[in-house]
Amino acid sequence: xxxxxxxxxxxxxxxxxxxxxxxxxxxxxxxxxxxxxxxxxxxxxxxxxxxxxxxxxxxxxxxxxxxxxxxxxxxxxxxxxxxxxxxxxxxxxxxxxxxxxxxxxxxxxxxxxxxxxxxxxxxxxxxxxxxxxxxxxxxxxxxxxxxxxxxxxxxxxxxxxxxxxxxxxxxxxxxxxxxxxxxxxxxxxxxxxxxxxxxxxxxxxxxxxxxxxxxxxxxxxxxxxxxxxxxxxxxxxxxxxxxxxxxxxxxxxxxxxxxxxxxxxxxxxxxxxxxxxxxxxxxxxxxxxxxxxxxxxxxxxxxxxxxxxxxxxxxxxxxxxxxxxxxxxxxxxxxxxxxxxxxxxxxxxxxxxxxxxxxxxxxxxxxxxxxxxxxxxxxxxxxxxxxxxxxxxxxxxxxxxxxxxxxxxxxxxxxxxxxxxxxxxxxxxxxxxxxxx
Amino acid sequence: xxxxxxxxxxxxxxxxxxxxxxxxxxxxxxxxxxxxxxxxxxxxxxxxxxxxxxxxxxxxxxxxxxxxxxxxxxxxxxxxxxxxxxxxxxxxxxxxxxxxxxxxxxxxxxxxxxxxxxxxxxxxxxxxxxxxxxxxxxxxxxxxxxxxxxxxxxxxxxxxxxxxxxxxxxxxxxxxxxxxxxxxxxxxxxxxxxxxxxxxxxxxxxxxxxxxxxxxxxxxxxxxxxxxxxxxxxxxxxxxxxxxxxxxxxxxxxxxxxxxxxxxxxxxxxxxxxxxxxxxxxxxxxxxxxxxxxxxxxxxxxxxxxxxxxxxxxxxxxxxxxxxxxxxxxxxxxxxxxxxxxxxxxxxxxxxxxxxxxxxxxxxxxxxxxxxxxxxxxxxxxxxxxxxxxxxxxxxxxxxxxxxxxxxxxxxxxxxxxxxxxxxxxxxxxxxxxxxx
Numbered sequence: 001x002x003x004x005x006x007x008x009x010x011x012x013x014x015x016x017x018x019x020x021x022x023x024x025x026x027x028x029x030x031x032x033x034x035x036x037x038x039x040x041x042x043x044x045x046x047x048x049x050x051x052x053x054x055x056x057x058x059x060x061x062x063x064x065x066x067x068x069x070x071x072x073x074x075x076x077x078x079x080x081x082x083x084x085x086x087x088x089x090x091x092x093x094x095x096x097x098x099x100x101x102x103x104x105x106x107x108x109x110x111x112x113x114x115x116x117x118x119x120x121x122x123x124x125x126x127x128x129x130x131x132x133x134x135x136x137x138x139x140x141x142x143x144x145x146x147x148x149x150x151x152x153x154x155x156x157x158x159x160x161x162x163x164x165x166x167x168x169x170x171x172x173x174x175x176x177x178x179x180x181x182x183x184x185x186x187x188x189x190x191x192x193x194x195x196x197x198x199x200x201x202x203x204x205x206x207x208x209x210x211x212x213x214x215x216x217x218x219x220x221x222x223x224x225x226x227x228x229x230x231x232x233x234x235x236x237x238x239x240x241x242x243x244x245x246x247x248x249x250x251x252x253x254x255x256x257x258x259x260x261x262x263x264x265x266x267x268x269x270x271x272x273x274x275x276x277x278x279x280x281x282x283x284x285x286x287x288x289x290x291x292x293x294x295x296x297x298x299x300x301x302x303x304x305x306x307x308x309x310x311x312x313x314x315x316x317x318x319x320x321x322x323x324x325x326x327x328x329x330x331x332x333x334x335x336x337x338x339x340x341x342x343x344x345x346x347x348x349x350x351x352x353x354x355x356x357x358x359x360x361x362x363x364x365x366x367x368x369x370x371x372x373x374x375x376x377x378x379x380x381x382x383x384x385x386x387x388x389x390x391x392x393x394x395x396x397x398x399x400x401x402x403x404x405x406x407x408x409x410x411x412x413x414x415x416x417x418x419x420x421x422x423x424x425x426x427x428x429x430x431x432x433x434x435x436x437x
Numbered sequence: 438x439x440x441x442x443x444x445x446x447x448x449x450x451x452x453x454x455x456x457x458x459x460x461x462x463x464x465x466x467x468x469x470x471x472x473x474x475x476x477x478x479x480x481x482x483x484x485x486x487x488x489x490x491x492x493x494x495x496x497x498x499x500x501x502x503x504x505x506x507x508x509x510x511x512x513x514x515x516x517x518x519x520x521x522x523x524x525x526x527x528x529x530x531x532x533x534x535x536x537x538x539x540x541x542x543x544x545x546x547x548x549x550x551x552x553x554x555x556x557x558x559x560x561x562x563x564x565x566x567x568x569x570x571x572x573x574x575x576x577x578x579x580x581x582x583x584x585x586x587x588x589x590x591x592x593x594x595x596x597x598x599x600x601x602x603x604x605x606x607x608x609x610x611x612x613x614x615x616x617x618x619x620x621x622x623x624x625x626x627x628x629x630x631x632x633x634x635x636x637x638x639x640x641x642x643x644x645x646x647x648x649x650x651x652x653x654x655x656x657x658x659x660x661x662x663x664x665x666x667x668x669x670x671x672x673x674x675x676x677x678x679x680x681x682x683x684x685x686x687x688x689x690x691x692x693x694x695x696x697x698x699x700x701x702x703x704x705x706x707x708x709x710x711x712x713x714x715x716x717x718x719x720x721x722x723x724x725x726x727x728x729x730x731x732x733x734x735x736x737x738x739x740x741x742x743x744x745x746x747x748x749x750x751x752x753x754x755x756x757x758x759x760x761x762x763x764x765x766x767x768x769x770x771x772x773x774x775x776x777x778x779x780x781x782x783x784x785x786x787x788x789x790x791x792x793x794x795x796x797x798x799x800x801x802x803x804x805x806x807x808x809x810x811x812x813x814x815x816x817x818x819x820x821x822x823x824x825x826x827x828x829x830x831x832x833x834x835x836x837x838x839x840x841x842x843x844x845x846x847x848x849x850x851x852x853x854x855x856x857x858x859x860x861x862x863x864x865x866x867x868x869x870x871x872x873x874x
Contacts, residue, residue, distance in 0.1 A: 046480040173476065174479075175446075176447075
């Protein structure tokens with residue numbers, strides 16, 4: 001491969017030029033090999049944040065990132081391979097019931113998830129509250145669990161997409177995070193390295209999401225769908241509401257309990273609906289059903305028959321977790337103390353702010369401020385009153401499971417402002433705000 | 438001083454916010470103390486290149502830079518202290534005759550200059566062709582030469598404006614050079630650290646200058662004048678033509694010869710005129726004359742009387758140079774070989790491209806590609822035909838003094854394209870294109 005001058009490439013990006021596929025590939029390859037100083041990468045990243053990248057640039061840039069390390073090969077698995085990715089929210093545990101539900105319907109789900117940071121929770125943290133459950137799998141294990149069980153719930157191996165890890169750390173430290181192009185290429189490089197046939201995206205919109213407005217979220221979704229197309233991978237994105245948390249449980253162990261409830265057919269309506277809508281899309285892009293109605297029927301049957309719950313029990317065991325948890329959730333970590341927050345007036349919950357709940361969860365110990373923080377698996381919230389519910393003075397709004405009094409008080413400081421109670425019932429916000437395909 | 442989060446400050450600059458004086462001062466202080474990683478400074482610099490800085494930001498930013506190291510104190514010198522700075526061009530040796538000329542008229546000139554890089558030459562490189570001449574002076578020497586001789590011609594001490602040195606090196610390596618705000622603060626921090634009462638700027642415009650268009654050059658001049666005002670220092674800028682080189686000599690030793698010719702009253706018309714115009718401004722802002730006419734008379738008298746040449750001889754000796762050079766320029770380095778380039782047709786020189794001549798000079802060995810390059814003091818060009826001159830086939834356009842055949846050929850490759858000969862005499866371009874005060 002020819003050699004370029006990094007300073008010249010930075011200057012061209014700075015001046016609004018479009019870089020060629022060869023040039024973009026060269027940057028990623030050189031950076032991954034530690035041959036580009038961080039101060040050059042960070043000035044390039046700032047130029048990208050401010051000047052953007054074209055679709056023609058994002059394809060090769062993402063492709064180079066996804067090939068910067070090991071790539072999962074699942075061609076020998078006959079079933080269609082489909083994953084789902086959420087851009088992160090509060091109380092969003094949909095991945096956990098979704099993967100076994102879809103796998104029970106004949107679509108393989110080689111799912112790689114992340115950890116929580118800031119006000120958004122992480123699937124790995126939740127799964128690891130199951131005693132023994134291992135999310136750090138080596139590539140051979142990862143593939144063999146997919147082969148045997150049609151799904152896996154793991155973290156990303158250190159040997160995959162090193163380019164993204166380097167760039168992400170640098171963006172975090174150099175003020176270059178909020179770029180739809182950089183966010184899209186980061187997500188898509190990781191997902192496309194899983195050896196997928198298709199991908200369903202859950203792009204969250206609202207106070208608890210990275211994207212506060214539907215307009216931005218749509219651009220993000222479109223950008224990721226386009227990157228998928230340039231990789232010949234079908235990508236479908238649903239834009240879903242994250243103005244209030246999803247479901248009633250926010251924490252870690254309690255979110256696993258709620259996920260199991262979905263698989264038992266007893267989940268909260270919003271979480272069940274989002275899970276089924278995402279599941280429909282996964283069966284559709286996986287090509288195992290003819291239409292949405294058939295997809296819905298198959299998914300409901302997998303719940304009613306217990307096949308989805310069986311699949312989850314099977315995978316928990318395959319990843320060294322205690323499968324009896326699935327039938328007795330009291331085996332999961334439980335906090336010693338409970339406290340209720342109650343309504344101060346009669347009325348309707350007109351707003352339940354996902355961001356405030358997420359921040360309170362971090363303060364309670366359920367989330368991380370920095371990557372080095374250790375989370376408490378047992379603490380969390382049960383959101384008793386959600387948007388649209390009518391409450392009377394003294395009715396519980398939330399039940400807090402806590403370990404330390406100091407964490408409780410710090411959490412309550414922000415939690416109390418999360419509920420707005422008014423005289424009129426609020427208008428309904430649809431769960432699915434839009435779709436991009 | 439309070440502590441700020443560098444990532445937050447970068448984010449705010451990225452998002453178009455205005456940083457406070459305290460925040461800007463903190464950045465410069467922390468960076469000078471090596472407490473900010475280069476990858477954060479470079480992403481901040483890229484945000485500044487793309488989003489700019491306001492006048493309210495540039496003042497404290499420049500002030501913090503100029504105070505990042507030693508500052509020259511010349512308050513005890515009774516004469517007004519005035520320096521001149523040029524933004525760099527080809528054949529621009531005006532500093533060399535100007536400083537003794539102005540000093541001979543009673544204005545102290547504590548001049549700090551730079552080295553050549555790329556197609557623009559540097560005053561220090563030229564002065565150092567005088568056998569023994571030392572430009573590296575410690576601060577005590579610098580001040581004492583000004584005290585005794587009313588002028589000095591030195592490089593900047595390593596202990597001065599370290600913030601600029603750090604930032605400049607990083608800009609060079611991170612694609613963040615072309616920002617009028619960063620260029621202005623770099624120049625002004627160095628100049629204001631010289632302890633000046635006033636400053637005259639020569640902002641070059643044209644192919645051989647950093648600013649190709651008068652519009653950009655005007656913005657640069659206005660920005661520097663504003664920074665001067667915020668430091669309570671009068672700054673006057675002349676915009677002058679650098680579409681063709683200044684004078685007839687381009688090189689190093691030969692530019693000293695031409696400078697001495699100006700002091701003898703025999704300089705080429707354009708160089709003499711620029712020197713006198715800049716001199717007028719220096720005497721005016723120095724407050725030693727009532728008006729431009731008086732200034733012109735004083736300057737012409739200093740040349741005619743030999744006072745300016747005497748002052749130069751005196752300073753050469755004070756800085757350990759061989760003063761007999763001033764009266765016998767054959768003592769300066771001379772190249773062994775000469776070659777002429779001649780006109781291929783009859784007509785008028787309609788264009789003489791300063792950039793091409795500057796690039797050819799680097800190839801000849803008279804300039805540096807990188808800071809580590811060593812220059813050959815003896816080589817250079819004598820531009821025989823300049824813009825507007827009429828030439829006939831076979832008339833010399835340029836005489837090249839060279840050391841190596843390879844360098845000669847490489848220089849001629851670009852040099853031949855520097856002259857454009859047409860049928861009609863070109864319109865005149867004024868030497869001084871504008872002024873900002």
